[in-house]
Amino acid sequence: MKFKNAVVLGLLLFFSLAATSFEAAAAEVREVRFWRAPDHSRVVLDLSSPVSHEVISLSNPNRLVLDIGNAKMGADTSALSFPNSPIDRLRYADKSDGKLRLVFDLNRGVQTRTFLLKAHGEQHDRLVVDFLDQEQSSAPRVVKSVSQSAQRDVVVAIDAGHGGEDPGAIGPGKLREKDVVYQIARRLEKKFASKKGYKVTMIRDGDYYVGLAKRRSLARTAQADFFVSIHADAFTDSRANGSSVYALSARGATSATARILAQSENQADLVGGVSLSDRDEVLAGVLTDLAMTATLDASLNVGSQILGEMGQISRLHSKRVEQAGFAVLKSPDIPSLLVETGFISNPHEASKLKTAGYQEQMAQAIFEGIDRYFRESPPPDTYFAAIKRGDAPTARGQVYVIARGDTLSGIAQRHNISVRDLQQHNGLSNSQIRIGQKIQIPAS
16 A cells, blocks of 8 residues: 555646646747838847747637747837837737737738747747738849940948848947947948039848848849948957958958958858748859859959058958858859948947948048049949940049049149149149049139
8 A cells, every 4th residue: 555655646747747848848928029121020038948939820800829838928029119110019818728829919911930040049939920921022133224325323222231130240338239239330321422423321220130142132223333241350369350341252261360250251141031931042043153253343343442542541351352152242243242330349340340430431541442443444434434435424523533544634624724724723733643533623
């Protein structure tokens, strides 16, 4: 009898411990975050461990039901709001089978997608729910005009790295790379927008994540003539410092630093959140024909110009344009560069990168490098090409940037003024000019 009682007690203890263990194994939703992008709304659930989940779409009224297996809500969602999105509110409750049920009340019917992101680096396991504004479509085939009589704008695509779920590198005082580079990108946008002959497209126009392949796709959709991705470097040794410029390499990295940086930047999708279907697009991009000598030559040319400008305001980490297999640069028909504006992990450089003054200087350096290239080597159907041909003379009173092949007498003849007047107006003692030099055309 005592033996039977002991067995019964043992079994009860076993099942009690098993139940306790099962309860302890339940995943916890530690945080719920919301991001708004131009084409979708994203909700991210930060998890203590991997989970399974099921999705049910309901109508009349529109709802999305998300059942998460063996999970508990540990986040405070009372202050969570979903501005400018199809989501009105989020409700949740524990189910009797141990599942956690989340209900998104929607103000309209939308397509949705969900996917899990495994823990990576400092990021925990996450469950991502995207509410798509419209059908996703592949980028259209881009065909640019080559009319010699046209005077279209040069299109510059400006990409602020990281964003949304992906903060990028973190510097002293929790300074986030995504915030610094977005401010520099915005300042750069204003500089191009203020100059005749340019049109700007912002790849990331707010605090949200854009997949690496989609960044390239957005640039192609905008028919960009140039793509520049802005970043801030980081290293385990806080003494590392300096600005640098990177172009694509299809044959391997030009240095160990370039290889390591490319590996790090190419993992951004794992942090920012990209579904399997998006990664298929990345794979397609990797398999794209990379025989693009002219495009790469242009990238290296512009990179050298930018390095020359950045070298006047900061130490250069490398004095040449480095190359590696950056996924974001793999556009065979668009010259592309990745600019590291400094080391956010270096306390001294971080203190500069967070100031408006230094951000303005860095934006100016990037602008000068790109602007000089397009004035020297403009696409044939652009406003800048028309200026070089004399078809679209610069208005008097405007600043003119000396391009390759320019002479003072040629500029004077083009604007119907004398060389002497041009010299006197600009304080020139002779007719010598240099590429990139700025002169003013006297107002009539």
